[in-house]
Amino acid sequence: MSTHSDSEPTYTMRDVAQRLGVSPMTVSRALRGQRGIGEDTRKRVLAEVAALGYRPNKAARGLRSGGPNELVGLVVTNLANPFYSQLAVGVEQISVGYGARVMLGSTGEDPAVEREVVTDMVERGVDGLVVVSAGHDHSHLGGGPLRDTPVVLAASPPIGIDVDCVLVDDFGGTRQACRELIARGHRRIGFLGLPPSLWTGSERLRGYALALEEAGLPMDERYVSQGRGDSALAEEAARTMLALDDPPTALLAANNRNTVGALRALRDRRDGGAAVTVAGFDDIELADMLHLPLTLVSYDPVEVGRAAARLLFERQASPAPPPPRRVTIATTLVDHPAPR
Amino acid sequence: MSTHSDSEPTYTMRDVAQRLGVSPMTVSRALRGQRGIGEDTRKRVLAEVAALGYRPNKAARGLRSGGPNELVGLVVTNLANPFYSQLAVGVEQISVGYGARVMLGSTGEDPAVEREVVTDMVERGVDGLVVVSAGHDHSHLGGGPLRDTPVVLAASPPIGIDVDCVLVDDFGGTRQACRELIARGHRRIGFLGLPPSLWTGSERLRGYALALEEAGLPMDERYVSQGRGDSALAEEAARTMLALDDPPTALLAANNRNTVGALRALRDRRDGGAAVTVAGFDDIELADMLHLPLTLVSYDPVEVGRAAARLLFERQASPAPPPPRRVTIATTLVDHPAPR
């Protein structure tokens, strides 16, 4: 039985009603399991609905009932990054629990695109938004266009607006990693950073800087790069540092992309990179299977997504809007020795 | 300036019209850039719209105009798998080019959930669906509930229905990988497979089996597992094979999860696993950075998503529905020697 395209009609509630000689209201009630309708009538209706393959139009339903559309918008920079795809998994897990679906939007880290995406989602009637913002200022998420649509910021705190957020311990995690490198005797530690315009960028740099300071080590600008979170650029930056007369003996990468860049930069060295220690923020799959040892600032991105979605739905459920809340996800330093 | 929750009103088109002393139609026309309206009137309207922060309701618009909702549904089993998240990237790339957004649905490989998700998306008015189906039979994607909603199957051909699909060269890629192992002198090759109920599962097994047959090698059941595409199970299966009296000298993994399992199984061996060669379907990030050499059947999952979305929009655009089409994405065998 193949699906022919001979414009099979899309039935409406009235069609179902007419064939049964009842009013649309009866169909509506039967469909929603509302009480106040005869048991036999309900069965007749449901049978006809199944026979015709009628499907209610949820947009029309929402229009009239004014209730929530059971739809949350998820705005990220790039789903190909495992952090974001895992975040998405978390957001969806919680959302389905509330009967809601997730609408996706990628910004490519462009604030202008971010605004467009957010606006579009609001026009499409999302009940709330989980946003991983690319910019440092979030005023555009507060003013006119959003109105009542609640927003939860993930991975960065709200600036210029006052909304819920879920943070990762960027500062603490990076500081701990840097301390560990220092404890292992490293004195020249290169930092492969992110743009300071990103919250994660400035916080992780801050963790690195403080750990150095606490150890009485100088911060050498030649050992600090601020890339775009692109592994190729990070690799380039790492190579540059390692080509210095007094190269760093350890590299600390500010995110998973930069860790990959650092590893690549070490790949083809005479010693296979063994003379340089690498640490990085974010987990990396198969970190325990690499030819180099690797220390990672680890946490669960899925949980970040779950927490964000929970904040959204809790706010939606509460009659009196609670004050903005802030959830922080802890990090753990995990050591991955090389195999053998 | 913070967003207070003091129930700021959500304006409607009439509100805007009233404040301007014009009719809603004028606002509507101005908003959609429709011609046949005074230049000054348009400006006044747009100014008021901006001042109020009014946003049109796209659901209501679609309801009345009957046009497409510019919404595509993407149904996958698990976004955390890089294959699916990259697929999603591709689907979104093409969709935004057509002004459409992507709605997400995860099934966890449960056919019942898959049906629910698909039905829900149809009720929400998606213009089309890209589905990575968990089951072998897809009749549920053809009959009543879907009606006119076009479907594109990704990673498996339609069975029981007649729709567009995008395939990866599962059979050819696996055969090529297995041939390569044989060419390198391997005679006992373990296969870490997927459930035969999955298209990719049976096709990749077929490629393995044929390569063996072509080389006159027997197919030994002890060397074949059919897991769930779970890396822990794959690891277990690999360990079992390697514990045989005459263990395989090479492992061929049917997907990225199984490749990870294979690598893990080799991790703690006395020789570090160097005596066993690993090959696998799907790319793996940092494949070139592992301590073991790895041969992979590589292809671009983003392109799979792009191709699927293109099929969807092309069909939507064409007045006379074209016959079901089938796009196959080629694979390349890529050799990753271990570093050093």
Next chain:
DNA sequence: CTGTTAGCGCATTCAC
């Protein structure tokens, strides 16, 4: 160029 009428598909409100 602008306004009026009507109705998309459905659910609230009130009759019966």
Next chain:
DNA sequence: GTGAATGCGCTAACAG
């Protein structure tokens, strides 16, 4: 227990 009227927010189709 069921049905009729009315309107959600918006836009075709037709006036003027």
